[in-house]
Structures are given as structure tokens and as C-alpha cells.
Amino acid sequence: MGDIYLFDGRFLPKEEVNISPEDRGYYYGDGIYDVFRVYGGRLFEPELHFRRLERTAAGLRLQMPIESGPLQTKLEELIARNRLTEGTLYVQITRGTSPRSLPLPQGVAPVLVAYTTEFPRPVAAMEAGIRAKTVEDIRWLHCDYKTLNLLPNVLAKQEALDAGADDAILHRSGLVTECCASNIMIVQNGSLVTHPANNLILHGVTRAVILRLAQAAGIPAEERPFSLEELHEAEEAFITGTTVEVTPIVAVDGRPIGGGSAGPVTRRLQQLFANLIGQ
Template sequence: MPSVYWYNGEFIAKEDVRISPDDRGYYFGDGLYEVFRVYAGRIYEAEAHFERLVRTADGLRIALPYTIEAIQQLLEELIGRNGLQEGTVYLQFTRGAAPRSHPFPQGAAPVTMAYCTELPRPLAAMERGIAAVTVPDIRWLRCDFKTLNLLPNTLAKQQALDAGGDDAILHRSGTVTECSASNIMIVRGGTILTHPADNLILHGVTRGVVLRLAREAAIPVEERPFTVDELLGADEAFITGTTVEVTPVVRVDGHAIAAGDAGPVTRRLQEAFAATIR
């Protein structure tokens, strides 16, 4: 697969990309990003991703240098140039390059970058499920913005891996928020519970699709906070995300969730989600 990048409005080879040491994304994490899933060469749920991109840009006060229509056309061309059929497109904007100073620089143009990665569907994990570890959520209070400030997420993910888990489930004083790079839902008494889409979580695009599919299937849904204890006592648990789709969580902190296997609601939602990408 060729490595064609879109960088500052040009399609160039990966090895020709040059990042300025003055880029505010490099030393402040001053920027935003989106990860789009590609199935059969097409962007999945593009509109929802772009809505979140605009919301984050507005929240960070970064003026996007292109219209959404232009960005989508450029990403589609990038997918074509790379011959991507199944994978992801990563898109990033930083505030720009300027001498290091905390105030927003005057006149700096946003730096843009996008690239493709081949990534098959996670069918094995979706079938067998994953193990997770609970980790305190030490992030800031605007988790609803998809920014480049991901160090707490990476620390949590590594803590989970060091403990023998596959992912970290974050909680604030015992209240579950989300995972290191995905949303989490549980099933109790036939009802899906998931943290509301407020400032404490990132409202995932796949999260929105799954909630819609659940309601269409007449599966009760409650968007309310739940505790680690409720998670451990759940009938089912699963994560949702652009790269993980709908993946069961079968063990948490070494404890099996119910029978330690994917439950019927999870399987039903997996099938419904698969139908949307066909």
C-alpha cells in the first residue's frame, strides 16, 4: 500500500512530510483530530465525524482552513490514491506554527495532515471478547473535545496492558466514564446503560450508531452514569468505537462478567452493526 499523505493541502509521500519544531501541536498538543473508518473504500458515518470535528474546532477556537465539503473530497481522493479498501483515515489540524508562547499566535495558519492505515475488522476480538482493567480517570473536564492531549489515555492503556488486560475502563471516584479509546456500555435486566454524552466522555460515532440500532430494535436504553460495582455485576458489557466496532468485555479486574462470554444483546447489536456496513 502506498504511503501518500495529505499535508498542508498537498498530496505527498510520507517521507517528504516535514513537521516544524514550532508547530503548536508538537509542543502544546494544541490541535484536534478525527479517525474515520473505511469499509469497501468508503468513509463510514462521515457526517457524524464531521459534525464532531466542527464542534471540537469551535470549542478550541481553531478556524478550519477548508470547508467540510472540501475536506471530504480531499479525504476521498487520499483513500483512492492509497488504494485503501478497509482501514482508517487519520485527520489532524493544529493551531499552526509559531514561536513557543502560551497565548494564541496571531496570523498563524492551521497545519493540516491526513493519512491512511490498513486495518481489518477486529473479528477475533469481537467473537471471544476482551479483558479490561479499571483505572482512575485523571483527564481534564472537556473530554467531549477530540483533542491531541491523549497522554492520560495512553498511560491508562499501558497500565491495563501491564496488568494483563486488553483495555482500560476509566472511572471517576467509582463512576464509570469510558475506556482509553472507546465508549463502554453494560446490560442489566435487558436494559443498556451508558454514561451520558456530557463533558466527561467523548461521544463516539459508533456509540451513536449502536444506541440508534438498540432503539430501533426496541432494546431499552438509559444514558445515565453507572458504577464500577454495577459494571462488575452486569449481565453483559461491551465497548464501542471506530476500530473496535462492538466488542464484548468478558472480564474486568480478573472477574468474569456474568458467564464470561458475549451475551445476547451484544450479539444482536453486532449483527445489526454489521448490517449497516454492508
Template sequence: MAILYNDRLTERDRIHVDIEDRAYQFGDGIYEVIRVYEGRPFCLSEHIQRFERSAEEIRLQLPYGRKRLEGFLQELIAKNRLKDGTVYLQASRGAAPRSHPFPDGARPVIIAYTQEAPRPLQFLEQGIQATLTKDIRWLRCDIKTLNLLGAVLAKQYAVERGCQEAILHRDGRVTEGSATNVFLVKDGILYTHPANHLILHGITRAVTIEAAKEEGIPCREEAFTTDSLFRADELFVTGTTTEISPVISIDGRKVNKGTPGPITRKLQQAFEKRI
């Protein structure tokens, strides 16, 4: 399998990660996951734009610009003959003797690889089960950094309870999922947490909001409570790999009738058209 290493495509077994790479020792880096459908990356420009924003927020100077990076990723997809799957893209601040401050002279390292991954058709059709847990992550969730331990622990919490996702909250206010954005439907109105520092500004989230507007579904970007989840008419999560997945239960309690609702279905159809 070919991978992108800085500015060249090479085989995976021909590169190594330095033991003092700051991604490895500090989580000092950023990443993106890009969905590929029928050999074409979905919302590639939007993902790269967010990648650049994350780099700016942590003051990491990328070694080359957007167009060149997009070209490398397109080449990588073609080289690996990827039809349906994902591209993982990462940039670290580079390798340097271990010390907390930004190192002088360190050169950023970019790595990207592809992975085959089928669409989650079962979850899209039947829905997923979720659990509630506290949001213990840091306060800059809008930056897509490598610091994912909080999300890892939340996802494991869900898995151990037989669930596919953990819905996070701060002081009773729902933020997002461990790896998704959360949407609630009540009385025909769509609600989701505002795109501030407490959530990741999801690409699929943005596509969903745009689709809702086109379909005439009112959408309000405002926080809602955990209690609201159990009074919702519909609930779903969005993400690059989860697309628009209905949530049919939380901690064993059904959301409404425990089946995907009509607005969720309508948005899924709109998303399918974009694919």
C-alpha cells in the same frame, strides 16, 4: 504512500513538521480516526461534523469547509487504494514562536494519512479483558484533542495487566474506556454514560444507541457505578476501530458467565448491517 498536507496530496517524505508546531509543543490541535470498509469511509459526515465541533471548542479556524475536506479524504483513500483500514485526520493551530497564548498570524496545519487495519474479528467474537483505573484526564473529554497522555497511561496500565482496555471511573462512576465508550446491560436495559463533558461523544456509540432503539432495546444514558460492572448481565465497549467488542472479564473477574451475551450479539448484527 500519499498523505494530505493542507490542501494537496503529496508523498510523506516531502513534508516536515516544524519544531515549533503547536501540536508538537502544546498538543494544541484536534484529530479524528475514520474507519474504511471496502474502500468506503464509514460515517464520514459524522466524523467531520465532530471534527468541526472540536475545532470550534478550541477556537481553531479550519482553513476550508466540510465538503472540501470530505473530498480530499475520499481522494486520499482512492489514491492509496485503501480497502480496509483507517484514515487519521489532524489539525494543529500551526507553527509560531513558543508561547502559551494563541499566536497572531499562525496558519492551521491539516494532515491526513491512511493505514491498513484488519477488523478485530477475534475480539468481536470472543470478547476482551478489561481493567479498572481512575480517570485522570482533563474535564473536556468531549473535545477530540491531541492531549491524549491520560488515555495513553490508562491503555499502558491495561496492557501491563494483560488486558485490551482500561475502564475509567471518577469517584466510582464509570465514564468510558481509554479509547472506547462503555455500555452495560442489566435486566434487558442498556446503560451508558451521558454525552457530556466527561466522555467523548463516540460515533460508534451513537450508531449503537440508534441500533438499540431500532431493535426495541431500551437505552438509558445515565452514569453507573464500578460496582454495577460486576453485577452486569453483559458489558461491551464501542469505538471506531473496536466496533462493538464484548467485555468478558474485569481484573480477572468474569462478567456474568464470561461470554458475550445475546443483546451484545444482536447489536453486533445490527452494526454489521450498517457496514
């Protein structure tokens, strides 16, 4: 992790960053966040990330403490100060410090914290694939907002780990939504199928990039809900996300997907993504 943090517009050593116990992010999870990927010392797809951050802030009636343009400049300086070449950059904005009370406080300044972390590409997982367990999706109905309220995701992930799997695939009454911290796609008859970007899933940046790459490469794609049965019978399945890139799912609920290894569509998309990031 980088030694320098961005805290309310100032660059400070980590030990000098002080968050009040009356911060509403601590009381209520009243805040938002985003995780940017950094390749070659540069933010990956910053416009999509900032668009999502602004949309989430508007949905929560939370004031952005700084506009996206100046914030991007600050984040790029943070990357440079920490000499980060490959990794992630985490940004969190809470509503601010206020005595504990449910109504939205007036005249309170939002609190912004950002830091960097060295994080290599997940080469081993992308090559070998992961095993997943299906878990009922018990989250609220605004999963498109990237908020701090992640306890259902935490519990689903732990349930999968306890069962010997690597990740959880969430579903609502048998219709697959996404995973704990990533989106999911399956391949049917050579075509991609993924849940539409509505209120039931996070509008993943990597998800959008993969759909864009697929369209350019002539790979058909359909955005619609698909069932657990379709998942189990899929030719291929993979997750997409900032830290996982394009990682194949080789088994679900103890049953192999396709041939039990990454399929040709997944491999092609992995290569197209690697070309995009210059790897």
C-alpha cells in the same frame, strides 16, 4: 499505511511531508484529530465525524483550514489514491507554526495532515471478548473534545496491559466514564446503560450508531452514569469505537462479566452493525 498523505491541501509522498519543530501541536499538543473508518472504500458516517471535528475546533478556538464539504472530497480522493478498501483514515489539525509562547498566536495558518492505514475488522476480539481493568479517570474536564492531549489515556492503557488486561475502564470516584479509546456500555435486565454524552466522555460515532440501531431494534437504552458495582454485576458489557466496532468485555478486574462470554444483546448488536456496513 498508504504511501500518499494529504498535507495542507496537497497530496504528497510521506517522505515529503515536513512538520516544523515550532508547530504548536509539538510544543503543547495544541491540535485536534479524528479517525474515520473506511468500509468498501467509503468513509463511514462522515457527517458525525465532521460534526465532532468542527465542534472540537470551535471549543479550542482553532480555525478549520478547510470546510467540511471540500475536506470530505479531499479525503475521498486520498482513499482512492491509496487504494484503501478497508481501514482507517486519520486527520490531524494543529494551530500551526509559531514561536513557543502560551497565548494564542494571531495570523497563523493551521496545519492539516491526513493519511490512511489498512486495518481489518477486529473479528477475533469481537468473538472472544477482552479483559479490562478499572483505572481512575485523571483526564481534564473536556473529554468531549477530541484533542491531541492523550497522555492520561496512554498511561491508563499501559497500566491495564501491565496488569495483564487488554484495556482500561476509566471511572471518576467510582462512576464509570469510558475506556482509553472507546465508549463502554453495559446490559442490565436486557437494557443498555451508557454514560451520557456530556463533557466527561468522547461523543463516539460508533456509540451513536449503536444507540440508533438499538432503538430501531426495540432494545431499551438509558444514558446515565453507572457505578463500578453495576459494572461488575452487569449481565453483559462491551466497548464501541471506530476500530473496535462492538467488542465484548468478558472480565473486569479478574471477575467474569455475566457468563464470561459475549451475551445475546451484544451479539445482536454486532450483527446489526455488520448488516449496516454490509458484512
